[in-house]
Amino acid sequence: MSTPKATDLGGRALDFVMGIVEAPINGFERLMGRKRMPYLFLAPNLILFGIFTFLPIAIAVGYAFTGGTGLFVSDRPFVGFDNFRQLLQCEDYLRPGSCRESLFWTAVWNTLWFVGFNVAATLLVALVTALILNRAIAARGFFRAMFFYPVLLSPVVIGLIWKWFLDRNGLLNAFLQMLGVPPEIFLLDVGWSRFFVVVVSVWFHMGFYTLILLAGLQAIPKDLYEAAAIDAASPRRTLFRITLPLLGPNLLVVLILLMIRSVQIFDEAWVLTNGGGPGTANSFIVQYIYQMAFGSDLRLFGLASAASVLMGLVLLALTLIQLRLGRKMES
Amino acid sequence: MSQGLSPIAFLTRTRRPGRIGVTDILSWAWLVLGTLAVLIPVVWAGLSSFKPAAEITRFPPTLLPRAAVQQTVPGFNAPLSLWTVDVDGQPREMAMVRRIGLKAQMVDPSNPGTPVSVDVKTMSPVQRLTIATENYTDPLTRFDFLTFLKNSVFVTFVATLLTLIVNALAAFALSKYRFRGEKAIFVLIISTLMIPLTVVMVPAYLVVVGVGLVDSLWGIIIPTVASPTGVFLLRQYMLTIPDELIEAARVDAASEFRIFWRIVLPLTAPALAVLAIFSVLWRWNDFLWPLIVLSSRENFTLQVGLNAFQGEFSVQWNYILAMTFLSLAPVTVVFLFLQKYITTGIAGTGMK
Numbered sequence: 001m002s003t004p005k006a007t008d009l010g011g012r013a014l015d016f017v018m019g020i021v022e023a024p025i026n027g028f029e030r031l032m033g034r035k036r037m038p039y040l041f042l043a044p045n046l047i048l049f050g051i052f053t054f055l056p057i058a059i060a061v062g063y064a065f066t067g068g069t070g071l072f073v074s075d076r077p078f079v080g081f082d083n084f085r086q087l088l089q090c091e092d093y094l095r096p097g098s099c100r101e102s103l104f105w106t107a108v109w110n111t112l113w114f115v116g117f118n119v120a121a122t123l124l125v126a127l128v129t130a131l132i133l134n135r136a137i138a139a140r141g142f143f144r145a146m147f148f149y150p151v152l153l154s155p156v157v158i159g160l161i162w163k164w165f166l167d168r169n170g171l172l173n174a175f176l177q178m179l180g181v182p183p184e185i186f187l188l189d190v191g192w193s194r195f196f197v198v199v200v201s202v203w204f205h206m207g208f209y210t211l212i213l214l215a216g217l218q219a220i221p222k223d224l225y226e227a228a229a230i231d232a233a234s235p236r237r238t239l240f241r242i243t244l245p246l247l248g249p250n251l252l253v254v255l256i257l258l259m260i261r262s263v264q265i266f267d268e269a270w271v272l273t274n275g276g277g278p279g280t281a282n283s284f285i286v287q288y289i290y291q292m293a294f295g296s297d298l299r300l301f302g303l304a305s306a307a308s309v310l311m312g313l314v315l316l317a318l319t320l321i322q323l324r325l326g327r328k329m330e331s
Numbered sequence: 332m333s334q335g336l337s338p339i340a341f342l343t344r345t346r347r348p349g350r351i352g353v354t355d356i357l358s359w360a361w362l363v364l365g366t367l368a369v370l371i372p373v374v375w376a377g378l379s380s381f382k383p384a385a386e387i388t389r390f391p392p393t394l395l396p397r398a399a400v401q402q403t404v405p406g407f408n409a410p411l412s413l414w415t416v417d418v419d420g421q422p423r424e425m426a427m428v429r430r431i432g433l434k435a436q437m438v439d440p441s442n443p444g445t446p447v448s449v450d451v452k453t454m455s456p457v458q459r460l461t462i463a464t465e466n467y468t469d470p471l472t473r474f475d476f477l478t479f480l481k482n483s484v485f486v487t488f489v490a491t492l493l494t495l496i497v498n499a500l501a502a503f504a505l506s507k508y509r510f511r512g513e514k515a516i517f518v519l520i521i522s523t524l525m526i527p528l529t530v531v532m533v534p535a536y537l538v539v540v541g542v543g544l545v546d547s548l549w550g551i552i553i554p555t556v557a558s559p560t561g562v563f564l565l566r567q568y569m570l571t572i573p574d575e576l577i578e579a580a581r582v583d584a585a586s587e588f589r590i591f592w593r594i595v596l597p598l599t600a601p602a603l604a605v606l607a608i609f610s611v612l613w614r615w616n617d618f619l620w621p622l623i624v625l626s627s628r629e630n631f632t633l634q635v636g637l638n639a640f641q642g643e644f645s646v647q648w649n650y651i652l653a654m655t656f657l658s659l660a661p662v663t664v665v666f667l668f669l670q671k672y673i674t675t676g677i678a679g680t681g682m683k
Contacts, residue, residue: 154616
């Protein structure tokens with residue numbers, strides 16, 4: 001917020017505006033009394049929350065039970081569990097092709113694989129980095145900042161930067177050619193594109209989790225390490241007997257947070273893989289929801305909402321676990 | 332030179348001075364490799380964004396942006412391209428008049444007499460360091476990028492301003508008053524932290540259509556103004572402001588709003604700064620919600636515009652990368668100057 005002192009003119013203008021804003025608010029205070037002021041102060045926030053957060057949540061569930069192509073609930077016929085039945089009808093869940101909504105199950109399996117690899121890789125990289133940054137190492141602040149930098153970038157920018165890096169004429173292929181490896185169009189290969197979606201995700205987010213784990217490491221009392229040094233405990237023993245057990249709760253919180261975020265993979269993968277390609281190799285659940293609802297002229301809002309509700313239930317379960325862990329940590 | 336001033340001693344300083352173990356070397360290797368992994372794709376995109384269209388797809392690529400040099404030669408209307416040519420074992424710079432099969436006709440640019448016929452195998456183009464500023468100016472003038480940029484700046488600025496005001500007011504109420512429903516409201520607001528946009532995006536879109544904000548910049552500003560993160564951050568900070576200050580102001584007959592505006596808000600400046608930084612980053616980088624809400628091109632933000640642009644011009648990487656860099660630059664500047672605030676803000680709240 002700009003300070004009124006910035007320039008005299010700006011200050012006077014601000015005073016003038018605030019005088020106008022202040023008058024009705026002070027009038028309200030004189031009329032209703034000081035006790036009611038907090039409600040007035042909360043009003044803008046709560047009105048916006050009500051309209052744009054609570055109302056959608058309330059509608060979300062109802063929406064999933066309606067069909068048709070109308071946008072408003074009143075224009076939509078009630079279809080009971082039809083949308084859910086359509087999503088869940090399947091001969092063999094392991095083979096998405098045998099399901100009525102094969103795209104949905106392809107997305108579910110792609111997401112599960114992504115979550116598995118991404119959570120493991122991010123956790124490992126973030127933990128190692130946090131452990132290293134927790135050592136009395138020179139230029140620690142610089143490295144911490146460096147690893148954190150990608151977290152602040154936009155997913156579209158990251159998708160494009162990596163798309164260029166992995167391009168047929170990109171730097172990676174130039175490097176491989178120097179080593180005598182033939183060039184590869186990474187993003188058109190099913191295996192490579194999946195691999196690089198994970199790489200890009202780790203690259204993007206690991207700094208955030210490193211920061212959280214580092215905060216946890218720095219909260220471990222120093223005298224424990226001093227005691228271990230007096231006992232001449234090996235570094236490995238110190239790591240497994242002191243550091244990791246005491247970091248345990250933080251690790252669990254990071255694990256759940258990572259899972260919650262990984263399930264919702266969309267933006268950077270969408271840009272990187274040109275909308276989930278090659279084919280449907282990188283189409284994930286959020287992309288399925290987006291495409292059903294907004295991607296084509298079909299506007300299958302009911303089906304998209306049903307998929308949202310299913311994903312929401314998974315996220316809710318993960319959140320409840322996280323809250324329980326958080327409470328346990330506090331006590 | 333004393334121990335404390337030696338750069339080597341400084342760089343290798345560890346817990347036990349003088350002894351560098353295997354762990355230290357491995358740690359350094361990890362950190363340096365990690366830093367390279369972070370920087371290389373970004374720097375590479377940046378360098379590429381200055382390459383001329385003809386150069387950007389060259390493989391193997393050159394590190395720095397270069398371009399073939401052209402020169403006006405007296406006697407020829409169009410500028411001719413310069414090539415290094417082997418003439419009698421001597422490398423010379425010559426201008427190419429035309430090319431016929433495997434032979435090219437070259438003239439000496441400073442002394443254009445009769446053209447010499449040269450084998451194309453022996454010649455290579457003369458390249459100089461060239462910065463293709465048209466990669467930046469073209470999208471801003473010929474395409475809609477100036478509009479996208481304006482929209483992004485407008486959304487970021489207005490949404491951040493509103494976020495600060497609306498959430499500071501709520502945080503003030505929740506930290507400095509005792510009233511009925513206080514706790515319930517706080518829990519209600521904080522609980523929305525757990526609800527991701529991806530779960531409610533379809534009904535949220537419906538609501539935005541319902542209130543008539545679809546395909547409008549206000550449709551991406553207003554729904555994101557009330558922020559649980561913002562309320563939480565500011566409330567925790569305002570709790571540390573002593574109530575005596577407020578009581579004293581009340582004795583002086585200051586109105587409640589004046590107390591908020593003149594006393595509490597200035598004292599909350601550090602937390603407001605952190606929220607402002609976060610808010611700017613959220614809005615500038617936001618993609619999924621604007622993608623859903625905005626449908627006409629003149630309303631696109633930079634991120635949505637970039638995404639649309641790369642779909643349409645999949646080969647014009649020089650333009651795409653330049654605009655990518657334009658979108659990345661403000662974030663990088665913010666980060667360079669406010670790195671400490673951002674990292675401590677995130678470590679303190681566990682949010683981003």
